[in-house]
Amino acid sequence: GAGVSQSPSNKVTEKGKDVELRCDPISGHTALYWYRQSLGQGLEFLIYFQGNSAPDKSGLPSDRFSAERTGGSVSTLTIQRTQQEDSAVYLCASSPFGITDTQYFGPGTRLTVL
Amino acid sequence: ELKVEQNPLFLSMQEEKNYTIYCNYSTTSDRLYWYRQDPGKSLESLFVLLSNGAVKQEGRLMASLDTKARLSTLHITAAVHDLSATYFCAVDPYLIQGAQKLVFGQGTRLTINP
Numbered sequence: 001g002a003g004v005s006q007s008p009s010n011k012v013t014e015k016g017k018d019v020e021l022r023c024d025p026i027s028g029h030t031a032l033y034w035y036r037q038s039l040g041q042g043l044e045f046l047i048y049f050q051g052n053s054a055p056d057k058s059g060l061p062s063d064r065f066s067a068e069r070t071g072g073s074v075s076t077l078t079i080q081r082t083q084q085e086d087s088a089v090y091l092c093a094s095s096p097f098g099i100t101d102t103q104y105f106g107p108g109t110r111l112t113v114l
Numbered sequence: 115e116l117k118v119e120q121n122p123l124f125l126s127m128q129e130e131k132n133y134t135i136y137c138n139y140s141t142t143s144d145r146l147y148w149y150r151q152d153p154g155k156s157l158e159s160l161f162v163l164l165s166n167g168a169v170k171q172e173g174r175l176m177a178s179l180d181t182k183a184r185l186s187t188l189h190i191t192a193a194v195h196d197l198s199a200t201y202f203c204a205v206d207p208y209l210i211q212g213a214q215k216l217v218f219g220q221g222t223r224l225t226i227n228p
Contacts, residue, residue, distance in 0.1 A: 033214075043202065043218035056215070091156060095214070100145060100164050100206075103214065105157040 002026065004106035006092050012112045013082055021077040021109045025094030032075050033095075033103060034067060038088035046090075049075060050097075061086075082113045116141045116207045120219035127226050130192050135222045137186040137203035144181045145206035147216065148188055150199045157202065161188075193226045200224070 005024045013019050025032050034046040045059045049069040060066070064082075069075040079086055089110050093103035117140040127133050137146070144165055149157040161170040163179035163186060170177050174197065176189045186203055200223045204216040 031214075033216075042220050043204075045215050045217070048215065059215075093157075100162065100214075102147070102159045102162055103216070104159065105149075107156045 006106040023092030029094035030097040118219040
């Protein structure tokens with residue numbers, strides 16, 4: 001069956017530009033998570049959605065980062081005025097409703113800010 | 115702040131040998147997850163450990179959880195080259211109601227040589 005998909009797979013942008021990263025979770029999964037993986041910081045939790053609601057945004061690195069989810073499905077992570085330190089792999093995961101469910105990860109979007 | 119520490123961070127082994135990866139964490143939790151990541155790929159779920167004393171086995175890998183010691187181990191038996199990957203443990207510290215806010219270890223890069 002279809003897993004979590006993310007697009008684009010690679011994104012190269014210039015410093016100061018805005019970027020949008022997309023995540024399509026597994027159908028029927030109500031929970032959706034965004035993580036960032038970089039050499040210096042390892043794997044960091046950014047934000048999660050339960051349905052379309054994001055109760056905890058404390059993991060977002062700065063106010064340049066925002067995320068939304070529509071229809072309980074697709075999510076978009078937006079980074080405004082990108083900086084070089086935003087370069088990383090952005091991973092999305094989804095899980096069925098349940099606090100102990102396994103999270104299923106997408107292939108990630110590799111973001112490079114020049 | 116929850117800290118999750120893995121050791122070793124790098125492990126080079128020969129085939130057919132046994133070894134153990136350790137995951138220590140700094141706060142109370144009985145939800146621990148092990149993931150595998152191949153180079154350039156996303157994370158694949160290996161084990162979900164949800165209680166003290168939990169033990170799970172899949173092929174040559176066995177994971178266990180000791181919540182009192184705040185320690186999980188991933189034991190590799192008679193290693194084969196296909197197990198070469200980076201292994202992550204992740205802990206859910208119960209910071210979010212109804213969802214998981216996983217905190218990941220640094221990862222253990224395992225290389226198995228013929």
